[in-house]
Amino acid sequence: MTRLTILLLYCGLLLGTPQPSAAQRATGFDNPYYTSATEVAPSTLVPSVRKWYQPQRLYELYDWRQDQYSNYARNPYQRYNDVFLEGSPFYDIYGSYISQGWRVYNWTEDYPTASGSNIFKSPRFSSWFSNVLISSSHSGQFHSSLMVGDGIRTTLTPLTFSKPRFDGVQWDMMSDKYALTLLTSRINNTGVVAGVAGEAGVKFSTFTNMWAAKGQVSIGDFSNVGLTFVNAAHMNSNIPFGDNSLKGQLSGPMNNDFVRSIIVRISDDSPEDGEGGALLSRWRIFANGVEHTDDIAPVVEGGFRRRGVIEASGTDVITLTFNIEDFSPTVDDEIDDFREIEHVEIGLVLANDYKVEVASNKQTNQLGAPVFLTVLRAPGNVKDGANQAFHTFRYGLPTGNRLLGFDMSINDVAGFDLRGEYVRNFQYRRFPNENFIREQALATNTAEAFYLTAQKRHYPWTVFAEAFSMDAEYSTQAFIPNSEGEVYYGNEQQSVYEFVDDNDDQDELPDWTRRYHGPRVNTRQGIGLLTDSAVFPGIDENNDDLSDFNRNFNRLPDYAEPFLRFEIDPPDFLFGMDMNNNGVIDRFEDDSEADYPYKRGHRGYNTYVGVEIAPYINLKAGRLDER
Template structure:
């Protein structure tokens, strides 16, 4: 090829390349603008096209997307005969463009989560959760970074397991933002959430509010030396209105909502009552009362304070007082009686400042004995209508207005020796805060310890519409409560010791009132208007036990300590689930009841002496380490007698702060758990206690099955006012012979009252001595005959419990069970199971002969049953799943013994039978 040809070829190639470039897609600045070695995406605004500066009258459009991507010109004829039409492509397939506060390009993608608070502005609080937050990230995102020893993470989720300290903040389902930092010696956490509506699920548009309740909190830790760690904690939840300036007023106290300030306070009532009404004596004693009313001239700013004498018309009575018993020098409210002081600002007897100018109301009372102070006003809304003033005892009983606790006396004084001046302000709750510090030591001179002190402040503000409209802060008052806990332990084998001391005020609270979207607060509706910093989660699962804001559906599957295999099902009803409900507990169900013993045979520690083992206890209280309204200590010392045996002695001494009740328990405990080669396992537990307990600790009954209604509360009847209690449990498992097992369990409890004619909480006379005896003997043998398996089983269960109350009947019964199981393999993956069970139940207290003689026509309590069952099980693989198919039949015949009138005034013992059958074919699929 000559030079001329080469030049021609190169020219043609350049021309083709130039034409290709001309027809390539132009993305403008969507892929950024390169300046030097960097690509910039910052917004620059539109520029001036010098090529378009022609003074022509004809309308001309700047080429946009259709021109650069599809070569479409608006002035040309469109014909798709040869160049076929290309459909529009969604320009948002890759999301939107996002920029930060400073104009920096963030990315092109999707808005997953956005929480913004703009103040002052109506509807200034908004939360957005896109569908990607739920679908892509399963409602939780985690961002973080680390370098060297420093790490931090930002977690946003609908259900975050979060704990600062057990006394301040602990929830299994925190919905909000958690920011964590950690280094070798320091750690910190920040929490934030709009707790009245954190937006659960997908929000198509931002969920905006003017009235909101925000939570902010955190914890910081610092290691001091090698063994000590100190920390600080603060959690604050406050109501706010975004139309107000955030920094106008008290940030910690928050603001009153528009619903709380839309109307003025027209009436206030102070209710004095007996803090321990059950004793019907020594209730609230009112010696004197005064009031100070502060008003403001909003034009001049002048504030005036007037007392009671200055705001009452001469010759009139104000406030109006209802209830109470006149005593020498004071008015008393004993038992269920109440003293109600009504301050009606619309009453003609009131001649004080106009109610729209009042900015603060303070009460000055002199009280004594066991008083409780509650307050009410026309602005304290609830699920029921607000009654008109005046408030009376009858109105309180019938209308059930919302009363807010303010103060209560310490102890249960009845001789007016605690006469005191009580000052408090009226206000609506606006915030709740808990703040404190912790100190923890590991192996400090051989000791481990942990201490925590917290102060709880409840904020109140007096509502005034003029202050709200002027964007000014309201007058703030506070009520406080403290909590202090400390525990210490040391292990110096074979010796060990543990001690704990605690004081938690009755007014210590981690509950915060939250605002509804309209600004109202339903103070008597915890499901919609109460948020808990510390949840009630006795079974320690992912759902709180009670229904509150953020967890409106309470956990009904609560059985603390009864789920040792961690399958979220009670171990006493293992075959119960949502797909196949079963309401019969395993210890009463045929074939299953051989291995499962009833809860009465369990043993353990019961330091609150309510007749229920502490670790199985379900209550309706926040899960603090120690209950509110308690102060006391517990200490024990012990020694390991053997590696498998230990002995300890200790004492618990605690009292209620708001009542004259205490729990003094001295105890000694011995435990042994040892395996003996060639024999089996031996377990021994014995605990001797001297109990003086007058503190009621109510609990909730365990859930019998998943679909059961909410279990009732079980009252602590205080059966042990001064009692010696000995609990002994012995377990012997014989496993020396292969395929042969004998299980024996013995439980014996003895109660001896140290007082003559001791009484329970209802005043009933208790038995001087009572006992509980339970004995279980079980025998099982597995006989292998080739591929066949036979299992003969025997079980005997004896249970006797004396009544604690003299007027109640004892319980005595025996159950005997004999069963035979057989298993026959078929082919490769099929098995046939056969089972026969015979059971006898005898009620040993009621004598059938006496019932016949006395003409009592009813069941005697004795019964026997026979059950036969056959079942075919097949395991197969199908479409990647493991299928288990079962079909079978169970037939049961039960014979109940009863006394009937066979002839006029002639009674005899008869047996009545009934037959129950169950047939089924069931298929299960698994992986």
């Protein structure tokens, strides 16, 4: 059995190094020649009738010996201390003494064993440390800080990881030239504070772990370059640690039963334009690499048929329902039953602006209804059929999400400040089949995102340029199982973990509702909150946690009250840029998307030149091209 100890924190008092003449608890940390057994004091071996009392605890703590006169006239008396204030001794698996203190936080993972992932938080985690433990040290130019908490403000980069309340472990290291951050968390359940010290931790067999790292190097005194890694994956403690994967494994209810039906839905990826909808010409299905289009024939519904193709334009959709139980073995098959299928691949001849989503009897919500997830999208918005091609994809349930990124920051290059980031996203899926608990068939989707900005300020002139691209499939979400190991794919509030939160008003609470653990927060908007109950981005310029349109915190906006009471205009008079043309000033806009610097599914560039004619008077001219 392999035991992977993630973190073990103790808070306690380390006893001073014992003197050789005193009875002591010997450890390999103090002297490698000591043993862990009881030692013999040579002074007790003299041939004397007198009974020897070896100095032990009272001598170490209070310098007291039974055979010496005690007088407290000059040296004040020290009262006895409660021995339990020092905590309890801790030993390693070989019985060697480690330290004395209190077990405050403990995260261990044992493989292979049932309920092998265990996180324990003692009552002192909350009562003594308010749910955040911090241990820091430094030596010369090297600084280190280790934190365990339920509400840590953490940002790696804007495109990869940014949360106002990260629940987990963060280890930061920095020197004059280098910086490194390591993050980890069991994101499906970060543990709860125990009611009593001896209570067992929160255990799981099917769980989701998240690991992240960011390294940064300073080049000279004007630039920084960094690499970022973020990964979340389903884990299974019932199998050996080496059989798990950073790409995830299906286990528990996710891998119970078999794939009995697969539903493919094809729709127009730009339904608002009302033209150039998705075109479907042919379809094929393969089981373990062998074509079974004849026996697993789909039931085709929806769409408009014309000239040998099926079109889905606007709000129309085409659905193909494949009954996998209709599998009939052929001479090319090495299996006899659909329960032996290891992977299913579907091929479609598509054209124009299409979006392909897929569901199955294993991919459902709480009511058992299928939930569709996107697997294919057409690049651009083609309307003339010029992009017709045969596309294939493997079916699978999501098991992991990975982000690999590069970022840079360069200051004062010919007067310009440069900022940029590039991230590649890998989304992993595996085919569910209860007959296969290891090496399940893997499918991967990829997406990319990048941006580059340049700005130069030379009074009174300002020059700015930016280029960006965000694939529509780019995702910083990871599905997480509940306490039974089940994932309900239609419930984002309980089954989705976000690497990048929606926090438009940039406060301590995320704007959307997700599964959060840890202490609740008291704000002026409410008591005991885990998510934001009032979002007003850009409308709290004095940072008093109250909307500038409702300073007296009642049910009536201030601009609707008597004008002599408040000097405030309606939001219709707010001035600013509306780059996405939705009628809302960008800095006051509250959306339900992750706080990426750019919208997904958009790419283009933006540039402008500005000049300050007089104080508070600026003239700007530029060009925006966004698609």
